[in-house]
Amino acid sequence: xxxxxxxxxxxxxxxAPSGVLARTTTALSRxxxxxxxxxxxxxxxxxxxxxxxxxxxxxxxxxxxxxxxTGQVQRTFTWDNFHxxxxxxxxxxxxxxxxxxxxxxxxxxxxxxxxxxxxxxKGLRSSRTRALLVIAIxxxxxxxxxxxxxxxxxxxxxxxxxxWALHPLGGHTPGLGLTATTVALLxxxxxxxxxxxxxxxxxxxxxxxxxxxxxxGRPWFAFRTVILPLxxxxxxxxxxxxFSLTLGDYIMVKIVxxxxxxxxxxxxxxxxxxxxxPFAAAAAVFPVLVVVGYLxxxxxxxxxxxx
Amino acid sequence: MLIPxxxxxxxxxxxxxxLLFIHIPLLVVLVNSFNxxxxxxxxxRGLTTQWWxxxxxxxxxxxxxxxxxxxxxxxxxLALVLGTMTAFxxxxxxxxxxxxxxxxxxLPIALPGIVTxxxxxxxxxxxxxxxxxxxGLFTVILGHTTFCVVVVFNNVVARLQRVGVSLQEASADLGxxxxxxxxxxxxxxxxxxxxxGGVLAFGLSFDEIVVTTFTSGPGLQTLPQWIFNNLFRxxxxxxxxxxxxxxxxxxxxxxxxxxxxxxxxxSASGRL
Numbered sequence: 036x037x038x039x040x041x042x043x044x045x046x047x048x049x050x051a052p053s054g055v056l057a058r059t060t061t062a063l064s065r066x067x068x069x070x071x072x073x074x075x076x077x078x079x080x081x082x083x084x085x086x087x088x089x090x091x092x093x094x095x096x097x098x099x100x101x102x103x104x105t106g107q108v109q110r111t112f113t114w115d116n117f118h119x120x121x122x123x124x125x126x127x128x129x130x131x132x133x134x135x136x137x138x139x140x141x142x143x144x145x146x147x148x149x150x151x152x153x154x155x156x157k158g159l160r161s162s163r164t165r166a167l168l169v170i171a172i173x174x175x176x177x178x179x180x181x182x183x184x185x186x187x188x189x190x191x192x193x194x195x196x197x198x199w200a201l202h203p204l205g206g207h208t209p210g211l212g213l214t215a216t217t218v219a220l221l222x223x224x225x226x227x228x229x230x231x232x233x234x235x236x237x238x239x240x241x242x243x244x245x246x247x248x249x250x251x252g253r254p255w256f257a258f259r260t261v262i263l264p265l266x267x268x269x270x271x272x273x274x275x276x277x278f279s280l281t282l283g284d285y286i287m288v289k290i291v292x293x294x295x296x297x298x299x300x301x302x303x304x305x306x307x308x309x310x311x312x313p314f315a316a317a318a319a320v321f322p323v324l325v326v327v328g329y330l331x332x333x334x335x336x337x338x339x340x341x342x
Numbered sequence: 343m344l345i346p347x348x349x350x351x352x353x354x355x356x357x358x359x360x361l362l363f364i365h366i367p368l369l370v371v372l373v374n375s376f377n378x379x380x381x382x383x384x385x386x387r388g389l390t391t392q393w394w395x396x397x398x399x400x401x402x403x404x405x406x407x408x409x410x411x412x413x414x415x416x417x418x419x420l421a422l423v424l425g426t427m428t429a430f431x432x433x434x435x436x437x438x439x440x441x442x443x444x445x446x447x448x449l450p451i452a453l454p455g456i457v458t459x460x461x462x463x464x465x466x467x468x469x470x471x472x473x474x475x476x477x478g479l480f481t482v483i484l485g486h487t488t489f490c491v492v493v494v495f496n497n498v499v500a501r502l503q504r505v506g507v508s509l510q511e512a513s514a515d516l517g518x519x520x521x522x523x524x525x526x527x528x529x530x531x532x533x534x535x536x537x538x539g540g541v542l543a544f545g546l547s548f549d550e551i552v553v554t555t556f557t558s559g560p561g562l563q564t565l566p567q568w569i570f571n572n573l574f575r576x577x578x579x580x581x582x583x584x585x586x587x588x589x590x591x592x593x594x595x596x597x598x599x600x601x602x603x604x605x606x607x608x609s610a611s612g613r614l
Contacts, residue, residue: 064520078428089465154353186367283454319460
């Protein structure tokens with residue numbers, strides 16, 4: 036399809052209709068290789084040099100160390116940072132806690148997302164109702180991250196909304212802490228799960244849903260054996276976000292978690308307060324390993340195409 | 343009917359609860375921004391608009407808002423250019439390493455923000471600082487562009503796959519020069535995808551705080567950073583709440599734009 040050589044990306048976004056430009060583009064249209072090279076030059080500089088280069092620098096820095104006497108970064112090879120991270124029980128506890136929170140957030144958001152997405156995609160006859168529901172559900176995605184954090188702070192606060200609502204029932208807010216952090220993270224990443232699952236449901240033909248419920252006996256059986264396996268790629272795509280975003284978050288836990296620490300706080304505290312770049316870099320390697328391992332594991336399911 | 347009635351009833355019930363869960367905290371922020379009390383406590387004791395006017399007049403809020411707009415605009419423009427170029431290369435050509443590129447584009451958003459932030463921080467500290475380029479708006483824009491490229495890329499790739507090449511071939515067959523085809527055929531086909539990608543990129547950048555914190559320098563504050571820095575100061579509480587409520591109302595704008603742009607709001611709200 037490319038050999039016809041009719042388009043080139045650079046042109047579609049530039050606006051100057053000059054003769055020189057027209058001649059250049061005509062010349063380029065005769066040489067697909069040159070066109071491809073031109074198209075890839077700037078993005079590759081950005082992605083390979085800037086982004087992958089930065090990642091490489093981070094990996095390199097993770098085996099350096101800070102001279103305890105001068106406070107300067109010494110570029111000599113050492114496994115010390117990783118040794119500390121693996122053997123110190125504080126870091127193991129934090130890592131384990133973070134993975135647990137990420138798992139809870141992922142499972143809860145999947146449990147919530149599947150019925151909501153099913154209703155959105157296949158349960159509404161009027162396209163207008165459906166459009167409204169999609170907007171109502173995806174709205175928190177557009178609201179500012181810190182606004183949402185602030186919202187959950189006043190929900191869980193001692194004098195907050197939850198306490199006020201639970202008081203007549205004799206209940207109390209759990210207060211700011213790990214519970215509040217988990218709920219806030221669930222709230223934040225929920226749309227990232229709902230939207231890919233919704234897209235997966237939309238791709239299913241209506242006749243299939245019809246047949247599943249008509250012929251499958253009990254609805255739950257039809258749902259579990261026919262529909263759920265078909266939308267799993269959407270769930271997995273969503274779980275990449277919910278998992279990875281939880282591993283990388285240190286702000287929300289500061290807003291609603293009181294003194295609770297999640298893994299990303301280790302990275303942040305070492306770069307900010309302690310000024311230990313090599314140790315922070317070593318700490319940041321762990322989420323990379325988890326997420327890349329996860330991405331590789333789910334590659335076969337085709338979930339990456341539904342991101 | 344596709345779904346049996348009693349199953350549907352369950353689905354509607356779950357969805358109703360989820361809608362309450364999604365909207366109540368945001369409504370609380372809106373209502374609380376009119377709370378007369380300086381110290382937070384629910385329910386509000388009385389209503390006032392003074393915190394809104396104080397927030398609008400606040401110097402810190404104003405300069406932070408300006409910084410955010412500058413960073414998001416620059417990152418959006420760069421992401422539009424880079425994302426569109428990559429999208430054309432990947433969807434219109436077959437070449438070695440093509441699938442790797444699709445993966446690398448997604449990486450900045452698939453990896454946790456703290457990794458991207460940490461990596462850029464390490465790279466800027468070791469390469470830019472010795473060159474005399476300090477952390478500031480420039481480094482923030484570099485960081486934001488890195489994760490904004492993917493949303494433009496995803497939107498444009500999806501559109502290119504959908505429209506195919508036949509219209510452009512027809513245009514060339516009928517004698518249009520490449521530039522004319524690009525201007526009159528390709529660009530109009532892509533326009534709404536570019537707008538959706540651009541709006542998403544702007545929103546993503548405007549909202550971001552993790553990569554921002556790792557790449558911004560002393561004295562530079564985006565609006566999210568301002569909120570975060572003032573969140574724990576007791577006497578700033580009401581103003582922070584008013585700013586939060588204002589941002590909440592502002593965030594309705596892209597949804598409105600998305601519905602205007604496309605008949606199908608699900609596709610217009612963008613591919614992540």
